[in-house]
Amino acid sequence: MARMDFKNDVFISFSHIDNERISDRFDGWITRFHMVLARLLSKHLGSEAKIWRDTRLADGHVLQDEIITQLQQSAVMLSVISPRYLKSEWCTREMHEFCEHARRSGGLVVGSTQRLVPIVKTPVDGPLPPVMKDVWVRDFFTLEDGVPIEFDEAYGEKYGQDFLKQVLQLAFRLKEALNALRGNGSPVSQKPVVYLAECGHDRRRDREMIGGELLRLGYTVLPDRRLPPDEDECVAVVDDMLSRCALSVHLVGAGYGAVPDGPSGKSVTIHQNERAVARAKSGGLKRLISLPATTHSEQPAQQAFVKALREDAEVQYGADLIAGDVEELRASIRATLEAIERPAPVRVSQVEAEVAEQDNGLIYLICDKKDRERKIANPLRKVCRQLGFRVETPVFEGDAASIRKAHRDLLGACDAIILFYGAGDPTWKRAMESELRKVGGYRRGKALPARYTCVAGESTPDKQEIVETEDDGLIVALEGMTDAALTNSVKNAFKNRGLPQ
Structure with missing residues (x-):
């Protein structure tokens, strides 16, 4: 200049x-x-x-x-x-x-x-x-x-x-x-460009604080001007800006936000999320959505958007959903940008390489951290490996963003999922089932994995009810079972859902 x-x-x-x-x-x-x-x-x-x-x-x-x-x-x-x-x-x-x-x-x-x-x-x-x-x-x-x-x-x-x-x-x-x-x-910054989406008034202070911090650290932050009030122009400008970005950050709260003049009647918050989803599907865009767990809106359209972000894999596509406060969001932004700037070997890419050399594929065994610490899941892992599968469990160490990324990468890579109901309580199980309803959003066109539930460890009324009411795809590994009984349970479940056994 x-x-x-x-x-x-x-x-x-x-x-x-x-x-x-x-x-x-x-x-x-x-x-x-x-x-x-x-x-x-x-x-x-x-x-x-x-x-x-x-x-x-x-x-x-x-x-x-x-x-x-x-x-x-x-x-x-x-x-x-x-x-x-x-x-x-x-x-x-x-x-x-x-x-x-x-x-x-x-x-x-x-x-x-x-x-x-x-x-x-x-x-x-x-x-x-x-x-x-x-x-x-x-x-x-x-x-x-x-x-x-x-x-x-x-x-x-x-x-x-x-x-x-x-x-x-x-x-x-x-x-x-x-x-x-x-x-x-x-000199022109070599750092990734960040799209910090416009938001409702109740999240504006958080947005300005994060934007200021990113600028001080040398990142280019978009939008760098007011978005057009016309809907078609607004969408075109957002698409253009997102095409230059490596990360988009969306702060969602109780406010619906400004509505561009156009036929859809959607807020600029929703338009930006939809365009970021489209960009993420074409590759090259990481996404973070800040939606505090207590968020509730009195505006029906905004509450429907909040609900969709939590439950609909398509609306949340490609994003890590941050349910904590602004400090957790800041930490996730830092971790995501560090990963973009200094890409490290990805654990799941190594898993996929190894799986490609095997006949039977990868099983993602989703368990609670206590299951691993108490070795409750070890007998099931042993049986699955004997049947020719590689077994991966969730990552529990590291920052929140890295843990979520590893989880979603495994959901995208695996051939089968076993929800291991052992040390976790019913609330944990319901949360995991809710997360698994979004699995299609992480598969990038791949077929959905086979799904199984394993009841393990100490018998409880809730687990007994599952044993009595579920059959297809159920693996029983409760305390006192012999290795032979567990192996038969796994083989029967895999046979019913089409996996090799």
Whole structure:
């Protein structure tokens, strides 16, 4: 990118009513915003940030030559959006003057750098101006019981902290943009590109925190601008961005999210998930979905989406579902990116290579960790190996992302699955059965594996009921059984489901 020289780093365009004090204890919001941004941006740049704003004129005065000059000499315009800003002839004129001059002097978008940066201090009715159609917008407010509360320490310490965090994120983005405009950007990153999907308002803070962390670590994060409000355009842009990404991360919560104008009526959250599924099926995209276990939505369409993510293998296709908090998601993102950047030998690829040399194939023996520790599953493993099968059990060591990947890779590679009901309790068994209903999503077109259930270890009423009501595909390995009885049970089950025995 060619070097561009500017007198000012940032021009702050704002309505003066938004700088009026709401408490005698604090300066106006714009004054504090300017001060904090200048300090944080200077820290990131390593030199004094030059930020200009009009401290004298009130709305309604003629746009003077000085302001035009300052506009023309500014690398970036930062527009503080509020209801008054959009109603002010002079604020909107500043914005249009900057955009027109930018277009004549290198462009409003240079490379991937946006020179118009809107922040929404107070929500507005209706759409933003057309010039901001595809521009990334940052919110400086939150919704509580449907009421917008600005990030402002005047409303309490919590909102003051949110204000500082949001300005910090903004300062980092501005530093990257200014370096790029001046030709001082870092060499093109060789790290994977991450698609951090837009989400509902209730997960936005988590998304911004993760996005900021990824940027600080040198990753390119998409979307880098606002998605189009038209459905067809939105889908096309998402497809284009996903084609450049190695990982997509989806944060799903109670909020349905924005709905593009189009025939489907689907939220942008659902569109992004569907396009990521399509990309994952064509290969080259890892996926993580953050869906906390307690998530419930009062919106029927969103609750149906939440339910589908948990139960429908097609909706969840190719993704690890993270049911924990944002810290678990961060750990999974780190582990996934490390695996993408430094691919290690994959255990299952070795398994598949060995299985290819055998006649009878691979059995995935799904058991609880206690089964392995207490060696409850050992007799069954021995019988299966004697019948010419290779047997693999779940991976229990390592980080959560690696464990899930090994599990799903084995589900995709195996020829048969034995659900080993030994030390696990009925809740564990139901959870595993729910997971196995999604197995088709991990097979990439391969036929479904044969399915068996083995009741083993200590006899319980629940296990006895299974023995009395199930026949086809049931293996009985309860305590006290002889090796011969166990072998016969395995052979009969395999015969009924078509496996060699």
